[in-house]
Amino acid sequence: MESDNEKKKRKPHPVSKANIISQGTFAWTLPLFMTGFKRELEEDDLFQPLDMHRSNKLGDEMEKMWFEEVEASKKAKREPSLLKIIIKATWKKLALTAFFIFLIDVVIKIVQPLMLQGLIRYFAEGNEMSVEDAYTYAGGILICSLIPVFALHPYMLCIQHLGMRLRIAMCSMLYRKALRLSRTALGQTTIGQIVNLMSNDVNRFDVTFMLIHNIWIGPVQTVIISYLAYQLVGPAAFIGLGFLLIFIPFQGWLGKKTSVLRLKTAVRTDERVRLMNEIITGIQVIKMYAWEKPFNTLVSFARRKEVRQIRRSGYIKAVMYSFILFHARTSVFLTIFSYALFGNFIRAEMVFVIQSYYAALRMSMSMFLPTVITQISEALVSVKRIKTFLMYDETNIPLALKGPGELNGKKSGDLEREKKTKDLEMTNVVNVKGEESFIHVKCISAKWNAEGEEDFLKNVTFDVNQGELTVIIGPVGSGKSSLLYTFLNELPLNKGSIEISGSISYASQEPWLFPGTVRQNILFGEPFDRIRYRQVVMMCALLHGFRPVPLRR
Ligand SMILES: Nc1ncnc2c1ncn2[C@@H]1O[C@H](COP(=O)(O)OP(=O)(O)OP(=O)(O)O)[C@@H](O)[C@H]1O
Ligand SMILES: [Mg+2]
Structure with a gap:
């Protein structure tokens, strides 16, 4: 569902035409910088990805x-x-x-x-x-x-x-x-x-x-x-290196501590923001009853709790950063000092080399290693969360229920879905090819929760044939909408079968609009066909509703 803006052709990406020198030196970015120098960059300056x-x-x-x-x-x-x-x-x-x-x-x-x-x-x-x-x-x-x-x-x-x-x-x-x-x-x-x-x-x-x-x-x-x-x-090297390495577990521990504190801070920030939101929503009542002071105390208390955590992580960060300053220097000093104590003569070249080696180690061991360990462990948690999400149950919408646009140009992942749909058609909803359109519901039972005790749709049997108007009535929460969900394969059947011939269109009880123009909402990704569009708008009696809308689309 692209908006009209996105359909506008963007300029091709300069990298696609840049030669190897331009790519190596990033010279291809220069025209963009020049444009930015002359005027403010705008959306049209963006390239195609x-x-x-x-x-x-x-x-x-x-x-x-x-x-x-x-x-x-x-x-x-x-x-x-x-x-x-x-x-x-x-x-x-x-x-x-x-x-x-x-x-x-x-x-x-x-x-x-x-x-x-x-x-x-x-x-x-x-x-x-x-x-x-x-x-x-x-x-x-x-x-x-x-x-x-x-x-x-x-x-x-x-x-x-x-x-x-x-x-x-x-x-x-x-x-x-x-x-x-x-x-x-x-x-x-x-x-x-x-x-x-x-x-x-x-x-x-x-x-x-x-x-x-x-x-x-x-x-x-x-x-x-x-x-x-x-x-x-000689052995003096190990004294300095030992000093450098001995602090790494400690730094790792501090790193872990900061992430725990970060989590705690986030929870408290959430709490304070929630409180503030509620106050802003109900500010009229608060003003009317002159409740400003007690609410002020509440927010201050929440903020104090939040700041306490921030301060703690601030102290830890200060200790961690101070390592960067003295850590490698002390190691160099210890190495050279012990080298001299072992009775050797200190030479300039040796000091410079040791200093450069330790500087390299300082960056990689005391700055990057603890960070990357925390990052990787956080990323692994995210991978696990994403996997759990990817493993959730899916609907199995039969292809016949999809719009014609989607049927012609098969979209990604369709192959897998098609396969899954076929498996499901065997057990649940069967799509029958025939001249007439109909829905035959045979003795179906269903429940929302697999662990739930009783089926709330029990042995339902009825037929809907072409040209007929069928109305299902019942008290609130009796399962009318759920029955419709079974046709759409959103609710799996425990028993029975449904035969569907022709296509189904479904108007949900709860209307849903996506951000976009009215026309985009009506087209829902289909190509714009003026005559059909007008017919649909007329049939839905929307023309009257469009009149006050300035652009009428
Ligand atoms: N997505 C869902 N997950 C779990 N239970 C659900 C879900 N949707 C509905 N239910 C339950 O199924 C039962 C039937 O609900 P349903 O929405 O089908 O009733 P209804 O007859 O359409 O009611 P209404 O007249 O309010 O539209 C209710 O107990 C409801 O709580
Ligand atoms: Mg309903």
């Missing part, structure tokens, strides 16, 4: 893999794993980016200090190095600084795209699933949960992928650097 980023395509791919996984798990009698398909979808790109980051974060961070060591040694007294050697070392330092400049940004872009694509694919899957949820499943979930899944949970993928390689970089760096530092300063 790249084909590989289209949610339709990404959702199709992911959904296909998910359905395959569900089938395979059914055969193997195990739980389907969403994590498995996420890994399957991303491992190739992850391996490629792992190579890049290994080059940037491990090779260069280790080679550069070695080059520095060579260069400093040239200036030391009594050296026998030639000037050419010194230039080679200096060149090495330069190259080591240049490579990250060119490699880091394409790497970041690639890894962010990976997270973004996964997020889009998941959103698309969740969205499709939400439209297929059965009535019974709708009872288990709430709109709030779906919104939360599509806004909060899927965002974890973006952040997690950005940091994901840090999970192995830190430990790999530690092993290599420990060996090199041992070569350089």
Whole structure:
């Protein structure tokens, strides 16, 4: 259901035409910056998304893999794993980016200090190095600084795209699933949960992928650097490294504590916002009875409780950040101090190299590793939540009940649904092909809750034939709407069968409009046919209602 705006053709994405140099240097972004420099950017300046980023395509791919996984798990009698398909979808790109980051974060961070060591040694007294050697070392330092400049940004872009694509694919899957949820499943979930899944949970993928390689970089760096530092300063290296590593469990614990506090803060913020909302809604009554003061006290109390949590997490953050300042420096000091105590002579090149090594370790071990561990554990929780949602019961709307537009151009996921529908047609609602349209209901029974005791539709039998008007009457809550749901396959039958010939249109007891124009609501995705549209509007006696509407659409 695209709005008229979205149908407007956007400019093609510049990356699709950019050559390799332009892509490497991001020169293709310049025209957009120039436009932004001359005037404010507008919606029309947006480009078409790249084909590989289209949610339709990404959702199709992911959904296909998910359905395959569900089938395979059914055969193997195990739980389907969403994590498995996420890994399957991303491992190739992850391996490629792992190579890049290994080059940037491990090779260069280790080679550069070695080059520095060579260069400093040239200036030391009594050296026998030639000037050419010194230039080679200096060149090495330069190259080591240049490579990250060119490699880091394409790497970041690639890894962010990976997270973004996964997020889009998941959103698309969740969205499709939400439209297929059965009535019974709708009872288990709430709109709030779906919104939360599509806004909060899927965002974890973006952040997690950005940091994901840090999970192995830190430990790999530690092993290599420990060996090199041992070569350089002997056992003194382990004293400094020990100091650096000993705090990591403590930092991990602090990280966990902050996430617990964050959760607590969020609950209290929710509470305060709820209170404020209620006050604003009922402000007239509060004013009328002069209840401002007691309500003021209530809000202040809620806010104080919230601030208490924020302050606690503030203290923890302060301790964590202070580590960054003294941690690596103290390690360098301890290493060199113990090296001197062991009776060795301290040389400048050694100090510089140790300092660079520890600086690299400080970033990866005390900043990124605790963060990535928290991120991954949060993302795993989200994956689990998304999986639970994807496993909810679905409606099985027979194809004959779908609109003609959808039947012609089969939409994604239709194959699976078609298969499922066929299975269901055998047991529940049978679509019969015939000239006449009819509904034959034979001895059906149904209940909403599988665990519920009694069927509330019991042995219902009747026929509705073409050209007849049938009215079902009964007290409130007797199951009239539920009976209609059985035709739509929204409520499964326990017994009996329903035969349907022809197409059904259903007008719900509770009207529902989606945000858009009246015409879009009436068309509901169908192509606009002026004559048919007018007929429908006339038949529904809407013309009179349209008169006061300015645009009449
Ligand atoms: N989605 C649902 N999940 C669980 N129970 C439901 C659901 N919808 C309806 N029910 C229950 O099924 C019973 C029949 O409800 P139904 O809406 O079919 O009654 P009705 O005859 O259409 O009532 P009304 O005259 O108010 O429209 C009620 O007890 C209701 O609580
Ligand atoms: Mg009803």
